[in-house]
Structures are given as structure tokens and as C-alpha cells.
Amino acid sequence: MRLKNIEQLQRDEPVSDIRRIxxxxxxxxxxxxxxxxxxxxxxPSDWSIGERELFAAFVSSTNQCTY
Amino acid sequence: MSxxxxxxTQQLMEAIIESPGETASTxxxxxxxxxxxxxxxxxxxxxxxxxxxxAYVKKVALHAYKTTTEDIEALRNAGYSEDAIFExxxxxxxxxxxxxxxxxxxxxxxxxxxxxEH
Numbered sequence: 001m002r003l004k005n006i007e008q009l010q011r012d013e014p015v016s017d018i019r020r021i022x023x024x025x026x027x028x029x030x031x032x033x034x035x036x037x038x039x040x041x042x043x044p045s046d047w048s049i050g051e052r053e054l055f056a057a058f059v060s061s062t063n064q065c066t067y
Numbered sequence: 068m069s070x071x072x073x074x075x076t077q078q079l080m081e082a083i084i085e086s087p088g089e090t091a092s093t094x095x096x097x098x099x100x101x102x103x104x105x106x107x108x109x110x111x112x113x114x115x116x117x118x119x120x121x122a123y124v125k126k127v128a129l130h131a132y133k134t135t136t137e138d139i140e141a142l143r144n145a146g147y148s149e150d151a152i153f154e155x156x157x158x159x160x161x162x163x164x165x166x167x168x169x170x171x172x173x174x175x176x177x178x179x180x181x182x183x184e185h
Binding site for chain 1: 071072075076078079082083086088131132150153154157
């Protein structure tokens, strides 16, 4: 993810806030959260990945947060 | 909580609260608890949190989208580094997020509607 951040910066493209948060001091939050998120969104479930992505996007919108 | 996710949440909690950093784990744990109390609409006990931290934690827990540069500057002026603020923000988000997860799972298993309690 850090490499992608650097590539975006080199192209003068803004790096999203969430990507910054996940990249900075990843041992504190980004790494364990990404593992959790991967399991929750893409792990075995009665819901499809798309449905779970939709749930997350809906909750983010109610929190007035970009997803 | 489903056993499948217990390990993930436990590792996330330990990382945020226990990882080496600018702030003490005791402070991060207190922030986590305050955020959880705010989010559950319980009357939070002021407890151990400094006033400027308490105000920030309450905003992150209830209206995170309302946080502004001024909120961060207030913490900086109170002596907190950006790394310390990062740790406290994550701790507050952890507390707020986990209480929502717990309430959702409680409702799933037939718990009382929290809105009826207040």
C-alpha cells in the first residue's frame, strides 16, 4: 500500500485519507484492521462480497464519511 | 460474538491499546472506555481523562465528521504530539466501533432495543 501511495504522489494524485491512516504506523492499526476487514468483507458469509461492500458504504454515508 | 471474528477484534484491540507509542496504554484504554460510554448514551464518568481529551473523545465517538483542524490544534496546544493524537483518535474510534458491534450483535440475539432505554 505504501508503494501505491508513493506512486500516486509521484503522479500528483491525492492519496485518500483512509489509505494514509492504514499506511501510517501500520502495526498500530492498518495491519490488524486490514486483516479483520478482509475477513469480514471477503470471508465466508451468507452475504455476497458486493452486499457487504454495500452495507459498509451505507453506514459510511450515514456517518458522513467517504467510503 | 462469533468465534470466527473474536481473534480479529482481539488483535485489533491489542494493537491499538498496547502498541508502543507516545501515549500510555492506560490513557488509551480510558479513551476507549469513554468513547464506548458516550456511544451507548450512558452518562460517562469524567474519570481519568483530561478535559481537552474528554471533549475530543466525545466528538469522535458521536460526531466524528464534525472534527475540525481547531479540535486538533486544541490538543496540540495542550501538549499532545501528532502521534499522540493519532493514538487517542484510534482509541476513541475503537471504543465507539466496538460498542456498536456489541449492540448490533445483542439485537441480533434478541436483546432489548437500546433506543427504548433512553
